[in-house]
Amino acid sequence: MELINQHMPGRVEVAEARLSWWSGGNELSCVKVYDSPRGGQILLHLNKVSTSASLWQLLTGSRGYNLIISKPWINAVYDTKLGDFKLITWAEKVGLLNAPPPPPPAASAAPKAPPSSQQPPQQPSEGQPVSGGSGKPGDRGQGGQKPGGLVEVLARINSKMDLSADVRLGRMNLVVADAMLLVPEEIRQILGPSVHITGAIGEECLREWAEEVGEDVGWALGAAASPTSSRAAGGTAAAVASVSPAGPEAVAVRPPAEVLRRPRDYKPGVMQVNSAHLVGEMRLWDGPYHTLLHQPATASLDLTPALTRLGLAAANPLLDSVVTVQGAAGGGGGGAAGAGGGRLSASFSPDGGRLPYQAATVEMAPVTLELGPASNLLQLLSDLGLRGLGRGGGASSSLSLSRMSVHFTRGGELRTQRVDMRLGGTAAAATGGTTTSGGGSAAAPGSATDAAAASGAAATVTDVLPSEPPGSGGVRLAVWGRADLMTDTIDFTVGVAPGPLLAALGLPSGERPPAPAAGPDADAAAGSSSASSGGRASSGVSSRDLALLPQGYMLLVPVRGPTSAPRYDVAGAVVRLGQLGARQKAVQWAERQQLRGEQEREGQERGAGQDSSGGAVRRGLVAGLGALMQAVAPPQELVAAIDTVLQEDLSRIPPPLPPVPPGRSVA
Numbered sequence: 001m002e003l004i005n006q007h008m009p010g011r012v013e014v015a016e017a018r019l020s021w022w023s024g025g026n027e028l029s030c031v032k033v034y035d036s037p038r039g040g041q042i043l044l045h046l047n048k049v050s051t052s053a054s055l056w057q058l059l060t061g062s063r064g065y066n067l068i069i070s071k072p073w074i075n076a077v078y079d080t081k082l083g084d085f086k087l088i089t090w091a092e093k094v095g096l097l098n099a100p101p102p103p104p105p106a107a108s109a110a111p112k113a114p115p116s117s118q119q120p121p122q123q124p125s126e127g128q129p130v131s132g133g134s135g136k137p138g139d140r141g142q143g144g145q146k147p148g149g150l151v152e153v154l155a156r157i158n159s160k161m162d163l164s165a166d167v168r169l170g171r172m173n174l175v176v177a178d179a180m181l182l183v184p185e186e187i188r189q190i191l192g193p194s195v196h197i198t199g200a201i202g203e204e205c206l207r208e209w210a211e212e213v214g215e216d217v218g219w220a221l222g223a224a225a226s227p228t229s230s231r232a233a234g235g236t237a238a239a240v241a242s243v244s245p246a247g248p249e250a251v252a253v254r255p256p257a258e259v260l261r262r263p264r265d266y267k268p269g270v271m272q273v274n275s276a277h278l279v280g281e282m283r284l285w286d287g288p289y290h291t292l293l294h295q296p297a298t299a300s301l302d303l304t305p306a307l308t309r310l311g312l313a314a315a316n317p318l319l320d321s322v323v324t325v326q327g328a329a330g331g332g333g334g335g336a337a338g339a340g341g342g343r344l345s346a347s348f349s350p351d352g353g354r355l356p357y358q359a360a361t362v363e364m365a366p367v368t369l370e371l372g373p374a375s376n377l378l379q380l381l382s383d384l385g386l387r388g389l390g391r392g393g394g395a396s397s398s399l400s401l402s403r404m405s406v407h408f409t410r411g412g413e414l415r416t417q418r419v420d421m422r423l424g425g426t427a428a429a430a431t432g433g434t435t436t437s438g439g440g441s442a443a444a445p446g447s448a449t450d451a452a453a454a455s456g457a458a459a460t461v462t463d464v465l466p467s468e469p470p471g472s473g474g475v476r477l478a479v480w481g482r483a484d485l486m487t488d489t490i491d492f493t494v495g496v497a498p499g500p501l502l503a504a505l506g507l508p509s510g511e512r513p514p515a516p517a518a519g520p521d522a523d524a525a526a527g528s529s530s531a532s533s534g535g536r537a538s539s540g541v542s543s544r545d546l547a548l549l550p551q552g553y554m555l556l557v558p559v560r561g562p563t564s565a566p567r568y569d570v571a572g573a574v575v576r577l578g579q580l581g582a583r584q585k586a587v588q589w590a591e592r593q594q595l596r597g598e599q600e601r602e603g604q605e606r607g608a609g610q611d612s613s614g615g616a617v618r619r620g621l622v623a624g625l626g627a628l629m630q631a632v633a634p635p636q637e638l639v640a641a642i643d644t645v646l647q648e649d650l651s652r653i654p655p656p657l658p659p660v661p662p663g664r665s666v667a
Contacts, residue, residue: 192276220268495554
């Protein structure tokens with residue numbers, strides 16, 4: 001072992017070995033793997049490793065065999081300096097796992113969006129580190145700030161989970177029995193007290209495994225395509241919660257182009273992970289140098305406080321206080337699944353569809369969540385003047401989300417694309433069954449290599465959330481931005497539709513009615529709408545049309561700081577809300593003047609001589625005030641001036657995610 005350790009990272013110790021070249025089995029006892037040549041931290045402890053095959057049979061591969069690992073314990077500690085788990089780094093160095101591709105020249109592989117569309121130009125607060133930049137992951141941040149949040153949790157081992165595995169790898173059947181996985185307590189809370197891994201790689205053993213567990217693997221056994229999930233089709237594994245929210249009408253997925261070009265270089269495989277709170281599946285093609293995903297890996301998770309705090313809040317700061325999942329995509333036409341009855345559905349797709357990866361995208365299917373009374377979102381709306389939401393567990397604390405797409409790197413950089421949300425209102429859920437244009441679910445690409453193929457015409461909010469008539473009581477929101485998990489800092493922007501805030505002040509909300517269905521009438525209506533918005537300053541525009549705000553406008557609220565205590569800067573939004581109030585008040589005055597003029601003309605037609613002197617005085621006073629306002633700034637000019645500022649804000653708001661073709665889903 002000393003000779004072997006000279007050519008290996010860390011150190012490996014074996015207390016006892018019983019080996020046989022020709023007959024009998026082989027057995028290793030008390031195998032330990034350290035992270036340092038001088039000892040250090042134990043990463044892996046195998047109590048007993050045994051097989052019934054001889055050494056000659058193992059070398060020649062003349063027969064199948066079982067490799068049984070009994071009572072091991074695995075240290076899943078995260079190294080903040082390496083930016084990865086220590087055991088995975090060791091396995092890559094010794095060749096047990098393929099090494100990830102080198103990172104791109106820029107520190108972040110996340111797509112850099114221009115400030116005008118994806119991220120408003122923002123300056124960090126004094127002394128606050130920002131994400132991005134070069135250097136090692138653990139070195140980022142001003143003053144060498146220590147890791148926090150999720151990374152800090154992963155580096156702290158203070159709990160354990162039971163682990164078992166049954167995986168068929170060609171001629172070898174790997175069995176892990178009575179294992180103990182050392183993890184942070186928060187990971188145990190997210191996954192549950194135990195986890196089981198099963199699967200197979202290789203056409204022959206995949207067929208045998210599929211027959212035993214009742215899975216459909218036609219996609220790998222000479223077929224060009226198959227349904228995305230046999231669980232949704234009703235196999236013997238249908239008793240397990242379906243990962244795919246698409247149901248039995250899931251679309252077919254072709255193998256990656258590289259597999260079709262060189263089929264002999266890749267072996268099909270399936271890996272499944274099951275725990276008390278998680279059901280996950282990965283369909284793959286294992287090659288000599290890397291693994292290709294047949295389609296994005298899927299997962300269905302129960303909502304736990306730890307998942308909310310470490311996962312949802314990092315990707316979306318408005319989801320810091322989620323209590324339950326009311327309903328999810330595919331949940332019976334979008335209805336609520338009952339308190340705590342729903343699950344979160346998500347997909348995982350590495351860049352290029354390859355494992356190991358440097359960067360990947362996680363997408364969460366549309367869902368309706370229940371917020372707690374201490375939610376940052378409810379406090380934000382209260383600071384903007386919309387108070388009383390979410391008290392008493394009312395419907396106003398129900399938050400419907402469009403699909404959420406988060407791109408992240410192994411270095412800890414995370415970017416969330418725009419997520420549209422609706423708090424309260426009459427819409428119950430943001431699901432594919434209740435949206436227009438089939439926009440309630442995210443894409444499952446035709447193969448892992450075209451994960452970004454879901455594109456199309458520019459989406460509107462009604463493509464990704466259920467449409468509601470103006471005044472229905474819901475508050476429309478959006479959030480986008482980025483985070484640095486290594487330093488636990490976020491830089492997000494929250495958009496708040498001003499309609500409910502203006503209505504609470506007794507002013508016109510400025511909301512536009514939902515876009516009509518496609519057709520000739522819709523085109524005519526669209527032309528009318530564009531004409532009314534493009535010619536605000538003209539005298540022919542009615543006061544009601546003048547009250548409509550620019551399409552898609554939102555108040556912008558920067559959010560920065562740590563994920564556990566983000567800071568919401570509402571000062572700019574309050575100033576803009578005051579400008580909107582002045583705008584709508586001017587429109588309101590113009591509308592009253594128009595109505596009063598019509599009434600006066602009707603009175604003159606009936607006979608002006610019957611009017612009292614008091615009415616004449618009031619009319620004279622109103623006319624004088626109207627003339628004064630017209631002299632200071634006519635309503636049309638005031639609206640046009642403020643709308644110029646609103647257009648600048650609009651240029652900083654990214655468009656909604658494009659609608660997804662019907663039949664496709666996140667999972």
